[in-house]
Amino acid sequence: MAGSKSLTGGVSNLDEMSVIEPVCAVFRRTLKGAGLKYTLERAQILDAVMRQPGLFHADELIRGLKQEGFRVSKATVYRTLKLMQDSGIIQRVLFDDDDAGRYQVVFGTSASDLLIRTDNGEATQIELPELRALCEKICARHGLTLKGHRLQVFAAPE
Amino acid sequence: MAGSKSLTGGVSNLDEMSVIEPVCAVFRRTLKGAGLKYTLERAQILDAVMRQPGLFHADELIRGLKQEGFRVSKATVYRTLKLMQDSGIIQRVLFDDDDAGRYQVVFGTSASDLLIRTDNGEATQIELPELRALCEKICARHGLTLKGHRLQVFAAPE
DNA sequence: CTTGGTGCAAACATTTTGCAGCACA
DNA sequence: TGTGCTGCAAAATGTTTGCACCAAG
Numbered sequence: 001m002a003g004s005k006s007l008t009g010g011v012s013n014l015d016e017m018s019v020i021e022p023v024c025a026v027f028r029r030t031l032k033g034a035g036l037k038y039t040l041e042r043a044q045i046l047d048a049v050m051r052q053p054g055l056f057h058a059d060e061l062i063r064g065l066k067q068e069g070f071r072v073s074k075a076t077v078y079r080t081l082k083l084m085q086d087s088g089i090i091q092r093v094l095f096d097d098d099d100a101g102r103y104q105v106v107f108g109t110s111a112s113d114l115l116i117r118t119d120n121g122e123a124t125q126i127e128l129p130e131l132r133a134l135c136e137k138i139c140a141r142h143g144l145t146l147k148g149h150r151l152q153v154f155a156a157p158e
Numbered sequence: 159m160a161g162s163k164s165l166t167g168g169v170s171n172l173d174e175m176s177v178i179e180p181v182c183a184v185f186r187r188t189l190k191g192a193g194l195k196y197t198l199e200r201a202q203i204l205d206a207v208m209r210q211p212g213l214f215h216a217d218e219l220i221r222g223l224k225q226e227g228f229r230v231s232k233a234t235v236y237r238t239l240k241l242m243q244d245s246g247i248i249q250r251v252l253f254d255d256d257d258a259g260r261y262q263v264v265f266g267t268s269a270s271d272l273l274i275r276t277d278n279g280e281a282t283q284i285e286l287p288e289l290r291a292l293c294e295k296i297c298a299r300h301g302l303t304l305k306g307h308r309l310q311v312f313a314a315p316e
Numbered sequence: 317c318t319t320g321g322t323g324c325a326a327a328c329a330t331t332t333t334g335c336a337g338c339a340c341a
Numbered sequence: 342t343g344t345g346c347t348g349c350a351a352a353a354t355g356t357t358t359g360c361a362c363c364a365a366g
Contacts, residue, residue: 037340039339058330058331059329074330074331075331078330078331078332079332082331082332
């Protein structure tokens with residue numbers, strides 16, 4: 001991770017990044033579909049994003065990238081983050097006050113569901129399979145097709 | 159600094175809060191409990207908020223107030239909005255890109271649940287009674303007490 | 317008086333955009 | 342050659358804060 005370019009580049013050789021593979025493909029496909037390119041910077045950012053533990057701040061991400069020696073500008077990071085949203089790889093999350101800039105990886109997980117502790121803000125990804133059916137039901141009732149969902153459960157100890 | 163700091167200590171039970179008790183009373187009680195005052199401006203803002211159809215933007219609210227002849231500053235509006243969040247009367251909502259500044263009245267409704275059309279951004283409040291039990295189950299599994307939840311269902315026609 | 321509230325404007329944090337140069341199809 | 346990409350810095354949002362003054366207990 002400290003080297004120069006051990007990225008998912010995809011042009012030729014890869015490293016031992018396994019989680020990233022499918023996401024990478026999705027991202028690339030989406031980009032290509034829009035006439036955009038899968039550049040080194042975008043690969044680096046995707047890589048960094050997938051390495052994030054659940055939730056992350058755009059700011060942290062940027063700092064992390066710089067710390068690892070990558071020279072990406074925040075403009076590019078934000079631009080890429082937006083592209084990733086469009087590709088359905090990540091989504092913005094806001095669960096309480098003052099939580100701007102918070103993102104979450106949603107690709108390859110059913111991780112739109114969060115359990116959030118109101119006492120310390122800690123967020124855990126939860127699994128709630130039954131929810132899917134509920135959402136589908138609601139959509140059907142409105143004559144719509146389910147595209148996704150997001151649940152935030154707030155709780156405290158005691 | 160993640161958790162919210164409730165003025166009276168954990169308002170929370172939004173879902174079962176009876177519709178009967180006027181929001182005004184709750185707000186007032188909460189304020190008093192924190193040694194704060196229920197001023198004219200706060201009343202005006204609360205009033206305007208309750209008049210909002212579901213979701214609203216802080217910005218719209220401010221414009222609306224000014225248009226009605228009230229001379230409240232945005233600073234006061236934001237300060238009051240925050241107080242209302244702490245009282246559990248409203249909550250911030252972010253369901254997609256670019257939706258900062260969006261709020262929702264949650265008092266007296268089980269309205270943390272939204273059906274959002276991905277094609278035009280239109281948001282409808284939905285009723286999903288079964289969800290409550292699911293949330294409770296999850297909380298129990300983690301040894302926590304349910305404080306509230308928020309669901310966003312994304313869907314499109316076709 | 318003392319505590320809190322308000323408006324205003326400046327400050328902030330986050331995200332976006334204009335621009336010039338660069339890279340690759 | 343053109344189209345897209347990048348970094349930088351400036352701009353644009355959305356929200357908060359410092360300050361001086363006002364209002365009520």
